Amino acid sequence: MVFSLRYYLGVFILLLISCAPQPPIPSSGHINSKNVTIPKDDIPPLVQQQPFVPVPQPTQPLEEFTVVVDSVPVDKLLFALARDANMNVDIHPKIQGNITLNAINQTLPQLLERIAKQVDLRYQIIDNQITISPDSPYMHLYKVDYVNMSREAKSEVTVSTQIINDISRVNGGGNGGSGSNSSGGSSGDNNSITTITNESNNQFWLILEKNINTILSSHETGIIDKTDKVAVNPEMGIITVYATHKQHVEIQNFLDHVLASSHRQVLIEATIAEVRLNNNYQAGINWQRIAGNFTYNQSILGGDLGNSPFYSFEYKNSNSRF
Incomplete structure (x- = not known):
């Protein structure tokens, strides 16, 4: 009995195994993940660090001089300055x-600038050479x-004002007779036009x-053609510009101030590339939706001057609760 039970159980297990699906047989060209080799990434070269800019060498301060002279010829003073500064000098x-x-305690360029203000000259310093010329x-x-x-x-803005006066009176007679006496009124116009341009x-x-x-022209002493x-x-x-050195200094100073102010101004030009038109809006804004509930009345004469002139401004809103 036990043997037969084991026999049937074994047969049943074999039937279950035979009913299991078989995995598909891969083709010869099928990708096999086990055989795929991952390529090694190339190691990038080392970043070459850019050399730092060397720190600039400190410049030697200019030599300072102390000069106290009274009515000394300019050529002798210039020779003495060039000799003390150990520089060559050419004087016109x-x-x-x-x-x-x-x-x-002033440097050589500062001294030459002060000398140039007293004598009509200009100077030029190139390397170790000083050139003095008119x-x-x-x-x-x-x-x-x-x-x-x-x-x-x-642009022009014009304001026109017109006031019209019209007075007319008619007087009738009393009992026992008839008559008429009319004062044929007077009329006049008062016009005023103001224009701002x-x-x-x-x-x-x-x-x-x-x-x-x-x-x-501020430096000219005679009549000279400046055209x-x-x-x-x-x-x-x-x-x-054809001018002297002193004039060029003033012109450069003037141009620096002018350009500093003119660069603050910005010119903006706009071009309309496309416009979409709508038949419901002739001027771009539907004023009827805004002004449809407004009423404006004006009376300048005020009932033949019997009453004061008045203005009335009304607004009606049907959706309002007031």
Whole structure:
């Protein structure tokens, strides 16, 4: 009995195993994850650190001098300064005049600037060489970064007022007779028109040229033609000036202030690329939705001047509870 039970149980287990689905046999070209090798990533090269900018070497301070002179010829003073500064010097033979100076602990460029204010000269320092020459006019180019454009704008606002007076009276007779006496009134008009005109002109290059000519004319002692001293090229933004060194210093100072103020102005130009039209709006705003409930009345004469003139302004809203 026990044997037969084991026999049937074994047969039943074999039947269950035979009914289990068999896994599909993979093809020869099937991907086998076990055989797939992961490629090794290439190690990037080491980042080469950029060398730091070396710290600039401290510059040696300029040598200072103390000069106290009274009515000393300028050429002798310049020779003495060049000798004490251990520098070469070239002085033009036209450099003449006397110098009175009291300078304490000042550098050579500062001393030369003070001397140039007393004597008509200009200097140039290149390496170890000082060149002194008369302050004769020379050509210099100035770069002016401003748009080549001039603008003119004009606007007018006109206010017109008209007052009309009309008085008419008719008087009738009493009992026992008939008669009429009429005063045929008087009429007159009182008109008033006020116009406000605003004009704005922006002619940058023209005004700039006039201002530079004014600076040049302030140093002229005689009648000299100044038409060829300033050449303005608005297309390239260049101004050429023929002037002395002192005048060039003043012109450069003037241009620095002008450009500092002009760069604050911004010109914005807008172009409408597309406009969508709607038949319900002729002016862009449906004023009927706003002004449909408003009523405005005006009476200037006030009932033949019997009453004061009045104005009435009414608003009706059907949805309101008041």
